[in-house]
Amino acid sequence: MAERTVVVPEYKIAEKVEVDAEKTALLIVDMQNDFVKEGGKLVVPTAKDTIPIIRKLLELARQNGMTVAYTQDTHLPNDPEFPIWGEHVLIGTWGWHIIDELKPEPYDIVVQKRRYDGFFGTSLEYDLHDKGIQSLIITGTVANICVLHTAGSAALRGFKVIIPKDAISALTEFDMEAALRQITFLYRGTVTTSDRIVIKKGRE
DSSP states (O other): OOOOOOOOOOOOBOSOEEEOTTTEEEEEEOOBHHHHSTTOTTOOTTHHHHHHHHHHHHHHHHHTTOEEEEEEEOBOTTOTTHHHHOSOSBTTSGGGSBOGGGOOOTTSEEEEESSSOTTTTSSHHHHHHHTTOOEEEEEEEOIIIIIHHHHHHHHHTTOEEEEEGGGEEOSSHHHHHHHHHHHHHTTOOEEEOGGGEEEOOSOO
């Protein structure tokens, strides 16, 4: 097939995004050994570059009492996704575990998801509403698959979606741009960078 050039429609990158720590959660999507670490079964090459960026956001969240949530992609033997992607994140294996650099703390929300969407068949929506969360800062991998489907599902459930583009990773540049376009255009999410996210001072 001949190569094709596609012009990416413009989307806005917010200069500053203020968040209310009490009503915002940091959501870390599928930062697991199989996707991030050398020797993983389905490594996203740029995922490792997002680790220090997500760690800084994690520190910001913890310092300000923000809710922290994780999705953990979880598969059983003979999972329907395996013919598409090959075996990966098989429950209980090294590859299934969240990377040590971003390891959850005991009272963080961790949901094991069986499909791309972090809300599908999980308690994530209940867990976030239970804590009064209205906005999600979504980070992790893979941009046009689990990040996009989770962001879209969040928006359809009424959450405000914030994507720091330097804190997500994709297999190709096209996949990254396609995901960001969909998040901004279709789901009215806010795209920014991690250093432009600030905690709103004072309480309403």
